[in-house]
Amino acid sequence: MSSLNEPRWLDQDEMAAWRGFVVASNLLNRRLERQLKDDSGLSHQQYEILVHLSAAPGDSLRMTELADKLVTSKSGLTYQVTQLERMGLVGRRSCPSDVRGVIAELTDQGREMIRQAAPGHVALVRELLIDVLTREQLAVLAESLGTVSARLRQDETP
Amino acid sequence: MSSLNEPRWLDQDEMAAWRGFVVASNLLNRRLERQLKDDSGLSHQQYEILVHLSAAPGDSLRMTELADKLVTSKSGLTYQVTQLERMGLVGRRSCPSDVRGVIAELTDQGREMIRQAAPGHVALVRELLIDVLTREQLAVLAESLGTVSARLRQDETP
DNA sequence: ACACCTTCGTTCGAATTTGAACAACAGGAG
DNA sequence: CTCCTGTTGTTCAAATTCGAACGAAGGTGT
Numbered sequence: 001m002s003s004l005n006e007p008r009w010l011d012q013d014e015m016a017a018w019r020g021f022v023v024a025s026n027l028l029n030r031r032l033e034r035q036l037k038d039d040s041g042l043s044h045q046q047y048e049i050l051v052h053l054s055a056a057p058g059d060s061l062r063m064t065e066l067a068d069k070l071v072t073s074k075s076g077l078t079y080q081v082t083q084l085e086r087m088g089l090v091g092r093r094s095c096p097s098d099v100r101g102v103i104a105e106l107t108d109q110g111r112e113m114i115r116q117a118a119p120g121h122v123a124l125v126r127e128l129l130i131d132v133l134t135r136e137q138l139a140v141l142a143e144s145l146g147t148v149s150a151r152l153r154q155d156e157t158p
Numbered sequence: 159m160s161s162l163n164e165p166r167w168l169d170q171d172e173m174a175a176w177r178g179f180v181v182a183s184n185l186l187n188r189r190l191e192r193q194l195k196d197d198s199g200l201s202h203q204q205y206e207i208l209v210h211l212s213a214a215p216g217d218s219l220r221m222t223e224l225a226d227k228l229v230t231s232k233s234g235l236t237y238q239v240t241q242l243e244r245m246g247l248v249g250r251r252s253c254p255s256d257v258r259g260v261i262a263e264l265t266d267q268g269r270e271m272i273r274q275a276a277p278g279h280v281a282l283v284r285e286l287l288i289d290v291l292t293r294e295q296l297a298v299l300a301e302s303l304g305t306v307s308a309r310l311r312q313d314e315t316p
Numbered sequence: 317a318c319a320c321c322t323t324c325g326t327t328c329g330a331a332t333t334t335g336a337a338c339a340a341c342a343g344g345a346g
Numbered sequence: 347c348t349c350c351t352g353t354t355g356t357t358c359a360a361a362t363t364c365g366a367a368c369g370a371a372g373g374t375g376t
Binding site for chain 1: 165166167168171172174175176178179180181182183184185186188189206228229230276277280281283284286287288290291293294295296297298299300301302303304305306307309310311313314
């Protein structure tokens with residue numbers, strides 16, 4: 001319980017950090033969305049699904065694991081996996097150790113798609129974020145946001 | 159034009175920064191969305207509209223200016239302002255100097271809403287982001303993301 | 317005054333996202 | 347084994363988002 005009625009507002013630096021985060025996040029997403037759609041016909045979310053699958057052993061992951069990595073809702077993932085399935089980029093199969101489980105796995109076509117889409121995406125991430133910052137800034141960013149993410153993750157799992 | 163076929167992939171630090179950014183952004187949005195909805199019945203976007211209006215002279219802004227500040231599409235803003243209008247938090251009036259123009263302005267009820275919603279929101283932003291980081295980290299974050307945002311903004315306006 | 321290009325906000329349809337509700341199953345305590 | 351609680355993925359309705367197209371008006375150059 002706080003000892004003051006008046007909340008601690010954000011000072012100038014804190015506000016700058018927070019606004020910067022929100023604005024940069026929105027602007028970046030907007031740009032990446034456009035680039036991926038124009039270049040490969042994928043949404044950012046769909047691209048990330050393919051990336052996480054291709055990074056996983058066997059190019060496959062359980063739905064729940066995938067949803068956690070993507071930081072999205074289960075229902076949202078169900079929808080997007082269905083879309084990717086229709087595009088022939090991802091397949092579903094049932095989990096051997098758990099009858100309820102569903103495993104999403106990359107198809108050959110999905111592997112080809114990510115191979116084709118990744119370079120343009122990475123190049124833009126570089127141009128808009130990575131190459132704009134110094135090595136030190138990147139290091140601080142990585143550590144800061146890593147900490148923030150870790151805290152948020154463990155908060156969600158009580 | 160690049161001189162190599164193989165793109166420059168992200169190294170470990172760069173990847174950590176980028177993933178940290180994406181994950182933190184998603185997790186933060188998720189939490190703030192929930193908090194605002196539960197606490198005040200507002201979406202994050204709606205909250206931000208109220209904030210930007212209350213920060214503007216006369217508690218009012220033109221639609222286009224507001225859309226720029228929010229980093230959203232014009233149609234998206236039209237929709238949300240209509241919602242806020244139905245809730246009685248925002249009003250529309252026409253612009254004196256431009257017949258096409260529409261000015262969104264905070265109502266008394268809107269001012270009351272933001273006064274009621276802000277403390278809880280700010281407290282959570284503190285708890286999840288600001289107070290987790292050191293002063294130096296915040297400074298670097300602010301400058302880094304400020305630069306990134308500025309570059310993105312001017313890229314959009316050719 | 318005229319044609320021309322841009323800007324403003326809205327409307328429209330399509331795509332996406334979310335949380336709640338659900339049925340089926342897993343895992344343990346008793 | 348049996349009950350009980352938690353998990354898993356899907357379905358559903360509702361809310362939101364976006365881009366393209368639009369009508370209306372501003373602003374400019376001739």
